[in-house]
Amino acid sequence: MIKHHPKFELLQNFVNGDLPASLSAGIAIHADMCPQCQEKISQLTEQVAEASFEQNFLHKFVVDDEDMAEVAELEFDSIIDEITASDDIESVKIHNEGPSIEFKGSEYVLPKAIRNIELGKTAQIGKLSRARLQLDEGEIHTSLLHIDPGGSVPEHTHNGFELTLLLAGSFTDEQGEYVAGDFIMLDKRHQHHPVSEHGCLCYTVANDSLHFTQGINKLLNPIGSFIY
Amino acid sequence: MPSVQSKLPSHQAAVTPSNMTNKIDHPQLCQWLKLIAVNRDKQAFTAVFKFFAPKIKRIAQSKFNNEAQAAEVVQDTMSNVWRKSHLFDDSKGAATTWVYTIMRNVTFDMLRKVKANKEDNLSDDIWPLAESMNTEEETFTDHIQNRNLKGVIETLPENQQQVVKGFYFLEMSQEQLAEHLNLPLGTVKSRLRLALGKLKIKLGDHHD
Ligand SMILES: [Zn+2]
Numbered sequence: 228m229i230k231h232h233p234k235f236e237l238l239q240n241f242v243n244g245d246l247p248a249s250l251s252a253g254i255a256i257h258a259d260m261c262p263q264c265q266e267k268i269s270q271l272t273e274q275v276a277e278a279s280f281e282q283n284f285l286h287k288f289v290v291d292d293e294d295m296a297e298v299a300e301l302e303f304d305s306i307i308d309e310i311t312a313s314d315d316i317e318s319v320k321i322h323n324e325g326p327s328i329e330f331k332g333s334e335y336v337l338p339k340a341i342r343n344i345e346l347g348k349t350a351q352i353g354k355l356s357r358a359r360l361q362l363d364e365g366e367i368h369t370s371l372l373h374i375d376p377g378g379s380v381p382e383h384t385h386n387g388f389e390l391t392l393l394l395a396g397s398f399t400d401e402q403g404e405y406v407a408g409d410f411i412m413l414d415k416r417h418q419h420h421p422v423s424e425h426g427c428l429c430y431t432v433a434n435d436s437l438h439f440t441q442g443i444n445k446l447l448n449p450i451g452s453f454i455y
Numbered sequence: 456m457p458s459v460q461s462k463l464p465s466h467q468a469a470v471t472p473s474n475m476t477n478k479i480d481h482p483q484l485c486q487w488l489k490l491i492a493v494n495r496d497k498q499a500f501t502a503v504f505k506f507f508a509p510k511i512k513r514i515a516q517s518k519f520n521n522e523a524q525a526a527e528v529v530q531d532t533m534s535n536v537w538r539k540s541h542l543f544d545d546s547k548g549a550a551t552t553w554v555y556t557i558m559r560n561v562t563f564d565m566l567r568k569v570k571a572n573k574e575d576n577l578s579d580d581i582w583p584l585a586e587s588m589n590t591e592e593e594t595f596t597d598h599i600q601n602r603n604l605k606g607v608i609e610t611l612p613e614n615q616q617q618v619v620k621g622f623y624f625l626e627m628s629q630e631q632l633a634e635h636l637n638l639p640l641g642t643v644k645s646r647l648r649l650a651l652g653k654l655k656i657k658l659g660d661h662h663d
Contacts, residue, residue, distance in 0.1 A: 242559075243559070244560075244563045244566075248563075248571075251563075251577075251581045252577070252580075252581055255580075255581045272555065272556065273548065273549060273552045276549065276551040276552040276554070276555030276556075277479065277551055277552075279514055279551075279555055280479060280507065280510050280551045280555070303504060303505065303508055306530055306533070307497075307501050307504050310530070310537050311495075311497045311500055311537060313534075313537070313538070314495075314641060314644055314645060315644065316538055316541060316648050316651070317535075317538045317539045339580055339583070340580050340581050342580060343575065343577065343580055345575075362571070362573070363571045363573055364571055365571075
């Protein structure tokens with residue numbers, strides 16, 4: 228059973244569209260696996276939509292100044308004409324199974340939220356394989372991380388935050404066992420040492436803003452920068 | 456699904472200040488969206504536009520701090536409403552939620568273009584157009600597996616049947632169909648649109 232969920236504030240920012248693509252996709256993947264969070268997201272969306280479009284907002288914008296209202300009206304009329312001149316309708320797409328990725332002979336279908344994101348080449352160290360998602364979000368790095376059975380991530384600390392979303396398989400750390408769907412958000416206060424007895428695939432997002440100012444860390448612990 | 460009534464949309468309800476309350480007239484919004492989907496009703500679209508556009512503009516201005524980009528959000532959002540109205544399903548959620556989703560997605564993609572210089576338009580994968588769009592896909596898949604759909608399709612005029620069958624069973628694009636049937640693209644599009652409107656109503660009646 229999934230035990231680790233995104234915090235409420237994170238869901239709220241997700242619904243508002245205020246999170247980077249990496250974290251937004253992480254929450255979308257979790258919600259697809261977690262009916263509980265899916266339900267919360269639906270409710271939040273409905274609430275924020277209602278609040279956004281409540282009629283009283285209109286007062287200030289259009290009604291205060293009649294000339295303004297007229298200008299806005301005119302401008303709107305031409306946009307309406309332009310939009311309705313097109314006869315296009317959106318196709319109903321029947322989605323086939325999304326693209327998949329192979330790690331060490333196991334094939335994984337990519338979650339819907341990330342099926343159109345370009346993947347970098349897979350890099351490997353021992354029992355760990357990593358493919359980067361090319362999201363170009365500056366200091367935020369997003370990857371698919373595969374751990375072979377019996378593999379582990381050496382003990383490490385984080386400079387920024389680190390999200391590990393377990394997509395398949397399981398692993399354990401000092402806090403206990405994690406299963407597919409678990410959404411594990413750590414910050415730099417945490418230390419952990421995940422071990423995967425049977426192997427697993429994770430979606431990871433990490434912000435290593437302090438990375439370059441702590442070059443010595445990188446030297447001492449190169450695996451940290453490899454993975455996240 | 457309630458059937459589409461022919462009651463004319465009233466602009467008054469949406470834009471006249473004296474009628475304004477804090478309550479949103481959800482049934483009215485739903486009805487307008489259906490009129491757009493089924494009849495491509497411009498007057499209904501105008502009413503929907505006048506209800507949403509000023510609010511969308513205000514929200515977008517707070518996100519972009521830029522008049523031109525805010526106007527682009529309005530235009531893109533409303534143009535999606537026009538093109539996707541047949542995907543709106545009022546049993547899956549409010550019209551406001553549906554339009555909000557479109558607006559949030561348009562804004563997200565545009566912000567990503569500005570900030571990360573990426574035009575990958577990821578929003579529809581992250582937030583599929585309400586559950587309505589997913590369900591639409593599943594509904595059609597279900598119905599395709601269901602022999603009922605064939606019966607329903609066979610009630611359509613022959614020229615619409617061709618287009619629908621090519622589109623859903625053979626998964627041909629509208630362009631491919633135009634070429635295959637030797638028809639102008641516009642004709643394929645309008646036949647498909649007509650057929651879709653009819654199917655939606657007929658299939659909707661069978662829904663529980
Ligand atoms: Zn959850």
